[in-house]
Amino acid sequence: MxxxxxxxxxxxxxxxxxxxxxxxxxxxxxxxxxxxxxxxxxxxxxxxxxxxxxxxxxxxxxxxxxxxxxxxxxxxxxxxxxxxxxxxxxxxxxxxxxxxxxxVTDDTADMTMALILAVTRRIPEGLAAMQSATWEGWSPTAFLGGRIAGRRLGILGMGRIGQAVARRARAFGMQVHYHNRRRVRPEVETELDATYWESLDQMVARMDIVSINCPHTPATFHLMNARRLKLMKPEAVIVNTSRGEVIDENALTRGLRAGELAGAGLDVYEHGQEINPRLRELRNVVLLPHMGSAxxxxxxxxxxxxxxxxxxxxxxxxxxxxxxxxxx
CATH class of the missing domain: 3.40.50.720 (NAD(P)-binding Rossmann-like Domain)
Structure with missing residues (x-):
């Protein structure tokens, strides 16, 4: 010493x-x-x-x-x-x-919900229209997004942040599902009204929104790989406020470009600042500069x-x- x-x-x-x-x-x-x-x-x-x-x-x-x-x-x-x-x-x-x-539990959970809303309600597109002065007034069919109440949210990683996301999602009327390395205590499941899925494959195939809230470890590297991303519904959305390495970013980009996913909200990236340039071009993707805890x-x-x-x-x-x- x-x-x-x-x-x-x-x-x-x-x-x-x-x-x-x-x-x-x-x-x-x-x-x-x-x-x-x-x-x-x-x-x-x-x-x-x-x-x-x-x-x-x-x-x-x-x-x-x-x-x-x-x-x-x-x-x-x-x-x-x-x-x-x-x-x-x-x-x-x-x-x-x-x-x-x-x-940063609450801060990151807040940002997760912000990304869910931003992607499903097309907030960046509306903001861009206002900033570029191209908005021509209200229209019944303009900027149509989706309602999140009643949607199934699948949380990958039910630690502190995952549970905080679940509490917020319940307040928005979402159905909470989760996959975790270990099943949480029964009283926590009851409090969150959360459904546990032992099989990650089965969960992601049935969710409307998937939120990544697990740490990056050797076991979680590319946990959402090309095969699992293809299991998701074409109208589903994925958000990530945890670690970029959990998602195969190239596979995600391909899936979004091919219309196999409805959108993505990302605050973290597989290669840090080196973001796939094709990902930046997609209108159904919201990208933030790792500001979940900021x-x-x-x-x-x-x-x-x-x-x-x-x-x-x-x-x-x-x-x-x-x-x-x-x-x-």
Missing amino acids: PTGRLSVVVTRRLPERVEARLAELFDVRFNPDDRRMPKSELAEAMRGADVLVSTITDTIDAGLLAQAGDRLKLIAQFGSGVDNLDVATARQRGILVSNTPGV TREGRLEMGEKVIINIKTFADGHRPPDQVVPSML
Whole structure:
């Protein structure tokens, strides 16, 4: 355990209040340009710091961890997802990993519902018509979308966020169905009036809307592959506010172009910023820049969790949000 003030490197800009508090407590080096650090800079930062405050844009694999040296003892992720981190290798090298779980549940669930409404009610098309001044007035057949009340919503991943989506969907009059690695407790099913499907294939084939709310792990990579996407009804919609890697993006693009799906709402993408250009051209697709958790309140709460994790570690205790491989 290092003595004195911990040396902390923060890889991206954080809310001003969070950075100010970090600077009060620790010897901190910030990233004023807020640009993604190349691997060479990340390696240098890891060699010279006790703690690295990372984000989902930092790919910290076994090769990078091998360059970290002996000083780095904690990677405090600013965010709940840790699929950008090789947690197992970090643990083998004596580096603890923490994250910020449970903070963005409501924010992400809100964005899921926003995408469902945006796609089914053709909100971006209406917005584009108003911004381009091409709207010629109300018409009985213009911008016809679909009513979501009574529709079947299939939630893939019934954790905190999936359950929050289910509560919102029920308020909109939707029928809630779900597939999960483990069936949730009976009282949760009763509260949410949710129907469990052991078979993902059978569920997606019967849903009007599918919402991706599971993390990215080796088991969920391309869980919605070309075969499963083809099982969905042609009038169905898929939304994703979780991780882009869960959907085969090329297969999704082909299906949308071929009319095999009615639409998609995406906040995350399989290859980060490198989005399939054909996907951008489709009118029945709503694309957002990974803003599901982007609320001021959420970012401040995430920062508070990062600080608590580092402070607890500095005091010689286990960070309250420590991540271990068995959790993934």
